[in-house]
Amino acid sequence: MAKNPSLIVSAHHAFPRYQQIARQLKQAISEGELLPGSRLPSSRTMALELGVARATVENAYGELVSQGWLERRGQAGTFVSPSVTATASSQNVAASQPQGAPLPFQMGLPALDAFPRALWARLMGRRLRLQTRYDLVMPEFKGESTLRQAIADYLRFSRSIECLPEQIFITAGFQASMRLAVRALAKPGDGIWLEDPGYRYIRPVFTDAQMVMHPVPVDEEGMQIDYGLAHAPQARFALLTPAHQSPLGVALSLERRRQLLDWAATQQSWIFEDDYDSEFRYHGKPLPPIKSLDGPERVIYAGTFSKSMFPALRVAWLVVPQRQIEAFSQAAGFLPCTAPLLIQQTLADFLREGHFWRHLKKMRQCYSERRVWLETALQNEGFEVVPQAGGIQLVMRVKGNDRSLVARARAAGLAVQALSDWRMIPQGEGGILMSFTNVTSAEMALGYASQLRKAIM
Ligand SMILES: Cc1ncc(COP(=O)(O)O)c(C=O)c1O
Structure with a gap:
């Protein structure tokens, strides 16, 4: 057990008691007073020593666990994470965080403490044991068929999207999805409407493909389609986040969804629907994805597991119209899916066995x-x-x-x-x-x- 660091808790401090404890423990770890791997006193003992409620110590430990400073090992107790390195104490939060721990307010991450890692490890271990010698060959360019089937089933239930597994292409993330789509459909000089403000990390894909980007402003109903029609009606593509505009969070109104589809059908242009974050809606009824209204078949639908599972997974997917399967298959010959087979198979199991559904339900609540x-x-x-x-x-x-x-x-x-x-x-x-x-x-x-x-x- 670690030597008990001398902590002081005051009722007259600017921070709540549990935070005073958490901060002092962090400092003790940063300064090397508490060593990586050492065990902390139980919350009951610590609470008695400090004269605070046990729940206060539990809260402090919980916060440090979620930030990666401490880890719980069941009955064995709570330990300083072995991966934490002692750094000189610093006023700068970033400098004193353990490597990889989320910084305060950090964007682009799901709740790292809430992912069922033990279950995931169990499913992956089972998958590995079930693999045969035939799983050692080159996987399909467009992604593992069981995963494509599982995604098609999920989309039917959750997003009212009817598609065949053949229409699905697995990729290693949204950027890879867009590279594949651009390779299949675009040529240099093609125009694309982009939401402004919008997801900036995707723009290099269009710059690399020598496409012309047309910023289209966003208001409380989402992308202003009228503006696109007035300023760049000949564009061949439009990329949108209709469910929750990234970063403003507004939904594209139904009227604008129809207007956009009409434009795409008339111009023979393509809509890239980034259905980003659609899994998480807290009140009000979600609008149907544009893909589910896509009579003219002009929508390329993009989904990702980065936020609903975790970003290190690097698995996303596209749903393409049936008539475009061939063009996308050829593009996938140049840009094959790089998500490892074991990950894809485990993910397919996670979906098929209902864990994904349960996880999303828990995350919505969380x-x-x-x-x-x-x-x-x-x-x-x-x-x-x-x-x-x-x-x-x-x-x-x-x-x-x-x-x-x-x-x-x-x-x-x-x-x-x-x-x-x-x-x-x-x-x-x-x-x-x-x-x-x-x-x-x-x-x-x-x-x-x-x-x-x-x-x-
Ligand atoms: C608007 C938007 N689309 C898609 C993604 C998913 O990206 P990826 O699948 O590469 O993790 C993100 C990630 O933050 C995003 O902000």
């Missing part, structure tokens, strides 16, 4: 709670949070230059992002983007919100 914690904490600190019906990120309106505010927050180790950095044309309101997925308690939310206020207000 995120709706965490979202309220952070939203409430930010509002308590005087921030203006823009209401959103779904997704895994929040937007706050801010006055002044959002880039310089964000630079200050980042210097304090808070991983927020500036809305202006997601725009193609500098215009419109400033904002701060952030995620709540790894905020594991109401107290943690209060602590983060207060750190943000101190850093930028």
